[in-house]
Amino acid sequence: MSTRTLNEVEREDIRRRVTAGLAALADFEAGDYSAQLSVDLHNRHPLGAVFARINELIATFGAEHEQGQVFRLELETKLQMVEKQRAAIRELSTPII
Amino acid sequence: MGESTAASKATLETQEELDAAIAQFLGALSDVEEGTASARVKLEYSDAEPLRQLADRVNAVLGSLHAMRAETLSYQKSLEEQISTIEKQRAAIRELSTPIIEVWQGVLCVPIVGILDSSRASDMSTALLTAVVEKKVVFTIIDITGIDAMDTSATDHFLRMARAVKLLGAECVLSGVNPNVARTIVHMGIDLAGVQTHRTLREALQSHVQASREEPSASGNEEQATVSQ
Numbered sequence: 654m655s656t657r658t659l660n661e662v663e664r665e666d667i668r669r670r671v672t673a674g675l676a677a678l679a680d681f682e683a684g685d686y687s688a689q690l691s692v693d694l695h696n697r698h699p700l701g702a703v704f705a706r707i708n709e710l711i712a713t714f715g716a717e718h719e720q721g722q723v724f725r726l727e728l729e730t731k732l733q734m735v736e737k738q739r740a741a742i743r744e745l746s747t748p749i750i
Numbered sequence: 751m752g753e754s755t756a757a758s759k760a761t762l763e764t765q766e767e768l769d770a771a772i773a774q775f776l777g778a779l780s781d782v783e784e785g786t787a788s789a790r791v792k793l794e795y796s797d798a799e800p801l802r803q804l805a806d807r808v809n810a811v812l813g814s815l816h817a818m819r820a821e822t823l824s825y826q827k828s829l830e831e832q833i834s835t836i837e838k839q840r841a842a843i844r845e846l847s848t849p850i851i852e853v854w855q856g857v858l859c860v861p862i863v864g865i866l867d868s869s870r871a872s873d874m875s876t877a878l879l880t881a882v883v884e885k886k887v888v889f890t891i892i893d894i895t896g897i898d899a900m901d902t903s904a905t906d907h908f909l910r911m912a913r914a915v916k917l918l919g920a921e922c923v924l925s926g927v928n929p930n931v932a933r934t935i936v937h938m939g940i941d942l943a944g945v946q947t948h949r950t951l952r953e954a955l956q957s958h959v960q961a962s963r964e965e966p967s968a969s970g971n972e973e974q975a976t977v978s979q
Contacts, residue, residue: 657765664761667768671800678807699772706779707808713782714815721818724825731832738839745846745863 670700674707686715761799771801775808788816844870848877856888857958859951863896871907879914887920889962891954895926905940912945923947925954 659667673691680688688711690704762768774791781789790812791805847870853859860878882890892908894900908924915922925948927935935942948954 658763659765659768668800671804674804675800675807678804678811681811682807699768703772703775703779706776707811710779710782710808710811710815714811714818717815717818717822721822721825724822724829728825728829728832731829731836735832735835735839738836738843741843742839742846745843 681711760796848874850881858887858890861893866904875911882918882920889958890915890922891925893926893951900931902938923954925951
């Protein structure tokens with residue numbers, strides 16, 4: 654493993670890439686689940702692999718968030734149905750003939 | 751103190767440290783793919799290091815994902831419970847909504863409360879026709895006192911039910927027709943011919959009892975008439 658000290662150009666490159674990544678993550682945190690970090694495929698920078706994984710994380714988050722919303726909405730509908738049924742049972746349980 | 755030295759390190763300086771940091775990210779993020787959202791990126795650098803800032807943000811996302819998965823799981827569990835409750839309540843409603851009472855020997859009463867939809871009408875017809883056959887019923891009263899409003903489809907259900915009962919050789923009448931329902935029936939121009947209606951269940955029952963008292967004498971007269979011929 655190399656113990657080479659990073660030069661100023663390399664550090665600046667990391668800083669620039671991370672700043673762009675942080676901006677995309679800020680968009681994601683603001684609710685934009687389609688936000689993606691820019692992965693420069695031509696330049697095989699080691700951060701590219703990290704950003705690609707972060708993009709996968711964002712996609713996973715978005716998909717699971719959507720699934721959660723589907724469950725939440727379905728749960729609300731079911732809870733309303735349970736209440737309606739309860740009311741119907743109350744009504745049906747006391748027929749006075 | 752090695753630990754404090756690592757913790758107090760301001761920024762990463764070497765390629766080796768960069769590789770180690772990237773390995774940290776990739777390790778934590780691949781754990782997410784495997785479903786372990788409790789994984790975190792651990793970088794021992796100060797806030798001045800851009801990768802540490804990125805790690806903090808990624809860890810925040812991982813934390814949110816972990817919390818969201820727990821919430822989704824809880825929704826899913828509640829949903830399953832509610833679906834089970836709905837099924838149980840549906841069965842209870844089906845049972846409660848088709849009470850068939852033998853009020854007199856050979857006389858059935860079917861009180862209807864609430865809303866009559868196709869599914870309920872179908873269940874009710876099945877239960878009623880089975881009871882008519884099993885109990886050798888001669889007279890059936892469908893009591894709609896508990897129904898505030900009735901539409902064309904509900905009226906149609908009653909007519910079909912009455913016809914089906916008649917096909918089995920029993921009489922079927924409708925009782926508890928309130929002014930609102932009567933107005934609706936007239937307004938919709940529905941022909942209830944062939945189905946006797948009564949204001950109350952009591953009247954329907956009285957009418958049947960009276961008719962059955964008259965019947966033996968009527969049949970007696972017929973016998974007499976046959977003999978005299």
